[in-house]
Amino acid sequence: MFQEKEIEELIRKYALENAVKFGGKCNPQAVLGKVFGERPELKSNARNLVKIVNEISEQINSLSLEDQKNLLSQYSFGERHAQPKKEEKILPPLPEVEKYGKVVTRFAPNPDCVLHLGSARAIILSHDYARMYGGKFILRFEDTDPRLKKASLPFYESIKDDLRWLKCEWDEEYIQSDRLPIYYEYARKLIEVEGAYVCTCEGEAFKKLLVEKRPCPCRSLSVKENLERFDKMLDGTFGEGRAVLRIKTDLNHPNPAVRDWPALRIVDTRRHPHPRVGSKYRVWPLYNFSAGLDDHLMGVTHIIRGKEHYTNMVRQKYMYSYLGWVYPTAIHYGRLKIEGGVLSKSKIMQGIAKGLYSGFDDPRLATFKALRRRGILPETIRQIIYEVNIKPVDATISWTTLYSINKKIVDPIAPRYFAVFNPIVLAIRGFGEERKIVLRKHPNVDSMGYRSISLIPENSVLKVYISKNDLELIKKFNVFRLMGFANLTEFNLKFTYAEARVHSFDIETAKKLDAPLIHWVPVTECVKVQMITPNGELIEGFGEKGLAEEPVGSIVQLEREGFARIDSKQDNIVKLYFSTR
C-alpha cells in the first residue's frame, strides 16, 4: 500500500497531460491506458485502479486549463515523445522460414501474353523474399495448354526481359512442356497408390454426380484397369475429350470445386500443336497437377500467388498426401489494379489485334513494357509492391501515388529543358543584338552543368515559340516573363502569330510586377519534338536543341510540362513519351 502515493502521482501526471492535450478535459480511459503502458503489472488490479483514475480525473477536470498546464510542467516525460518517424518501407518477415533450410520461391507465368502490373506482386515478392533470406528464385514457364491459353514463343523472351528490367534475376529456369515424361511418371505412381483414376465419363454427367457427392463408375476401377486406360490415353486410343485422369479427393468435401479434380487431359496436338514441342505429346497436365508436382519437385518452400489459387491449394493437398509430401507455405494476395489501366490479358490481346492499341507498350495498358516506355522506373514498381504488401484484398492504386513515387526518384536526376507544345510564334520587336542565354540543367544540382540558348534576331526581330496553352495566362498580365530571358510587354495576338516588346530583363522586375513565367524556345535554334501522352495521343511542338543530345531512354523534365522519357531520335525529331507531371 505504500506504493499508492506513487501510483496516484503517475495517474495525475497522465491525466494532466491528457487534459492539456484535449482542451482541459481528460479521458479516464486514455489515462488508464497510459498508466498500463508504463506499469503493465498493474493490470491485475484494474478494477481498483479505475476508481482512483476516475477520482483523479474529476479533480483535474475541475481545474482551469492554465492551472493544468502549470501543474503539468512539474512532471517530466521520458524519451517516448521523440521517436524518428520516417522509416524505410521494408518487407515484413516471411512466415515459416524456420521450417525450411533454405527459402525457395518461384514465379510461374503462362507465356501466352506479356506481363503486366497484375503479376508484379508475385514477381517482386517472390524474388525479394528469396534474396532476403539468401534463398533461390525459380522461373517456371507453365505452358501446358496448347489449345485455349496457348503459349507463344516471343512471350518466353519478353517475360524474361521484363523480369530483368524489374531487377528480378532468377536462379533456375524450367519449362513445363519439357517435363511431360515426369508428369506421366507421377500419374502412374498416383494410379498405383489408388490416388487417381482415369475417368471416361461425359462432362455433364460427371458434374451431376459430383454435385450429389456420388462417385462415378470409373472411380472403382482397379489399378490394373486404370494403368491400361492411362496407356490408352497416351497411345491415342482415347480421343480428345474422351478421358481424363482424376485425383481422388473426399467426395464429401464441402466445396464441390475440390472434389475429384482433373489432372491430365487429352489435347489433339495435330490440330493444336504446341509452340515448342509441336505434336509430340497428346496428354497434357492441368494446372493443379503440373504446378503441384513441380512445386515439390523443385523444392519450393513458399508459394506466393493470387488468391484465385486458394482452392487450388486445397485440391493439391490431396495429391501431396498420396505422395507423402508436405505442401509448401502458400501465401495468397489480392488483385493489384491501377485506376484506368488495362490489366486483362484478353483485353490486351484483343485490343492489339483490333488495332485499338499501338502495341504491348501502348501507354493505356498497364503492362511493364508500357510502364517502362513511359519512364516509370522499376524501383517505383517495387516500392508500390512493398507498400501494398501481401494482403488477400484487392488494391487499386492510383496513378498519382505512382507518379509521386516515380517523381521522387527521377526529379534529382532529370535535366530540365524547355519544350513548347501547341506552339505559336512570338515576335519580339526591337531586339537588335545577338545573345546567348545560359541556364542550369538542374536548379538544385550544379554538377549537372549548363545548357545554352543562342538568340539570333533578324531585322531586329527575335522569334520564339510559346505555347497557345499559355495565351490565357499572358493576357491577364501587362508583363510576362520568358523564363531565364526577358520580361515582355505590349502583347498583341495576331491571326497566326503574336507580338511583344521587351520590357526589361531582370528577374527582380518580373517578381515585382508579379509577372507569370512562361517557357519558350527560339525559332532559330530548336528541334522538333513529338510526345505520346498517357492516353495514347501524339502531340507535337518544339524543344531546345539540347534535348537531342540527351541519350535515348533518359528522363528529362520539360519545365512546366512534366517529366518525359526520350524514346527515340531521328531526322532532327525527338520523340518523347510523357511520364508524369
Next chain:
RNA sequence: GCUCCGGUGGUGUAGUCCGGUCAAGCAUGUCGGCCUUUCGAGCCGUAGAUCCCGGGUUCAAAUCCCGGCCGGAGCACCA
C-alpha cells in the same frame, strides 16, 4: 446457389494474432503558407475516419465472440 476470404480518412497502408502509452500512425492526394527564374522538387502547417453495421464479453474493443450488410475469389478436360 455452394465454398472460402476480406471490410481502417479520397486512395494505399500500419495497428488486429497476444484487448490498454490508439479519442487511431504513415504515405499520397486536398487546402494554405514559405522557398524557388517551372504549375517540379523541398520545407512548414491545415482539413479529412461513425476503425462496415448491430449486439455481446470486459474496468477497457479497431483488436475477442455472435448476428447482419457489403465487397472479392473459386466452383473448366484455363493458368
